[in-house]
Amino acid sequence: xxxTELLKRALxxxxxxxxxxxxxxxxxxCSGGSGGNFRMxxxxxxxxxxxxxxxxxxxxxxxxxIIGLVVCLVLILTVVGAVVRAVSRTALIGMVQQITQTEAVxxxxxxxxxxxxxxxxxxxxxxxxxxxxxxxxxxLILLALSPLLLLISGDTTASVMAIVLTIVxxxxxxxxxxxxxxxxxxxxxxxxxRSTLDEQGAxxxxxxxxxxxxxxxxxxxxxxxxxxxxxxxxxxxxxxxALPVAAIVALLLxxxxxxxxxxxxxxxxxxxxTGGPLALIALILVMSAASAFFLIFQSAVWTLxxxxxxxxxxPTGETPAPQVEAQ
Numbered sequence: 268x269x270x271t272e273l274l275k276r277a278l279x280x281x282x283x284x285x286x287x288x289x290x291x292x293x294x295x296x297c298s299g300g301s302g303g304n305f306r307m308x309x310x311x312x313x314x315x316x317x318x319x320x321x322x323x324x325x326x327x328x329x330x331x332x333i334i335g336l337v338v339c340l341v342l343i344l345t346v347v348g349a350v351v352r353a354v355s356r357t358a359l360i361g362m363v364q365q366i367t368q369t370e371a372v373x374x375x376x377x378x379x380x381x382x383x384x385x386x387x388x389x390x391x392x393x394x395x396x397x398x399x400x401x402x403x404x405x406x407l408i409l410l411a412l413s414p415l416l417l418l419i420s421g422d423t424t425a426s427v428m429a430i431v432l433t434i435v436x437x438x439x440x441x442x443x444x445x446x447x448x449x450x451x452x453x454x455x456x457x458x459x460x461r462s463t464l465d466e467q468g469a470x471x472x473x474x475x476x477x478x479x480x481x482x483x484x485x486x487x488x489x490x491x492x493x494x495x496x497x498x499x500x501x502x503x504x505x506x507x508x509a510l511p512v513a514a515i516v517a518l519l520l521x522x523x524x525x526x527x528x529x530x531x532x533x534x535x536x537x538x539x540x541t542g543g544p545l546a547l548i549a550l551i552l553v554m555s556a557a558s559a560f561f562l563i564f565q566s567a568v569w570t571l572x573x574x575x576x577x578x579x580x581x582p583t584g585e586t587p588a589p590q591v592e593a594q
Contacts, residue, residue: 268486268575270493277567280366281560286374287362290381291559291566294355296551297348298562353390354381359563360463361385363570388462391469396455404444411436449495453480453487456569464573483576490572494565501561509557513550521546 281287358381362372365380414436417429458476461467467475480487525542529535 268572270486270489273490273571273575274493274497274568277564277571280363280567280571281564284362284366284372286372286377287359287563287567288559289374290355290358290362290377291563292556293351294359294562295555295558297351297355298558349390350386353386353393356459356566357381357383357386357389357463359566360389360460360570363567364464364574367571367574385463385466388467388469388472389459392455392458392462392472395469395473396451396458400447400451403447407440407443408437411440449491453491457487457573460570460573464570479573479576486572486576490568494568497564498561505554505557509554513553513557516553517546517550520549 358377361380362377365372365376412433414429414432417425420426454473454476457479458469458472461472461475461479462469465472465475521542521544523542524545525538528541529538532538
C-alpha cells in the first residue's frame with residue numbers, strides 16, 4: 268500500500284468533490300468539532316451596574332417549567348445530533364466509495380446513501396463501542412476523585428494530600444482515556460466501513476475490523492500515525508488561523524448589534540443578551556466550517572485504505588446511480 272499516495276488521493280477528493288462539503292460541515296457542527304470551548308471575556312468593568320435587591324421574584328412553577336423546557340431541548344438536540352452524525356458519516360463513506368468507481372458524486376447521492384439502514388448500523392457500531400467506554404470512563408473518573416473524601420476528616424495534612432493525589436490521578440486517567448480512544452480509533456473506523464460498505468451487523472463489523480487490523484497491522488499503524496500527525500498539524504492551523512478568523516467574524520456579527528442596542532438602551536446587559544448569542548453562533552459556524560474539511564479528509568483516508576485492503580468485501584446493497592458532478 269502506497270500510504271503517501273493514498274493521502275494525496277484523499278486530499279484531492281476532499282477538495283475537488285464539493286458535494287462532500289455539506290456532509291462534512293454537518294458532521295463538524297454536530298460533533299463538537301468547532302474548536303473547543305469558548306468563554307466570553309469577563310472582567311471587573313464598573314459599567315456593569317446591576318442594582319442590588321432588584322432581582323425579580325420568579326414563580327417556582329415557572330422556574331420548573333423553564334428547567335423542564337431546557338432539559339427537553341437538550342434531549343432533542345442530542346437525538347438530532349446523533350442522527351445527523353450517523354447520516355453524515357455514512358454519506359461521506361459511501362460518496363468516497365462511489366467516487367473511486369465513477370469519479371462523480373452529488374449531494375443527492377450522499378443523502379441516498381446516508382439516509383438508509385447503513386446509518387443505523389454505523390450508529391450501532393458506535394453505540395457498542397461507546398457504552399462500555401463511557402462506563403469505564405465514569406468509573407475511572409470517580410476513582411480518581413475518591414481521595415477528596417479525605418476532606419471530610421478536616422485534617423489539614425490529609426486534605427492537602429487528598430488534593431495532590433486527586434490531581435495526579437485525574438491527569439493519569441485523562442491520559443489513559445486519550446490512549447484508549449487512540450487505540451480504539453482504527454477499529455472503529457474500519458468497523459464503520461464494514462457495516463456501511465459491506466452491510467454487516469454491528470458485532471460482525473467489529474469482529475471483522477479486529478481481523479483486518481491484525482492481518483494488516485503495518486498498514487493500519489502507518490495510516491494511524493500519519494493521521495495523528497495530520498490531526499496535530501490541523502489543530503495548530505485551527506488555533507493560529509481558523510480561531511482568529513472566527514473570533515473576528517464573531518466580534519463583527521455580535522458586536523455590531525450589541526453596540527446598536529447599547530446606543531439605544533444604554534444597557535450593557537441588553538447589549539450582551541443581543542450580541543452574545545450571535546457571536547457564539549458565528550464562532551461555532553466558522554469553526555465548524557474549518558473543521559469540516561479535515562473531517563472529510565480523515566473519512567476519505569480511512570475509506571480509501573479500507574478499499575485497498577486485501578480482498579475487501581464489495582458493497583452488496585443498492586448503491587447510488589452514477590451522476591455527473593455539478594461543477
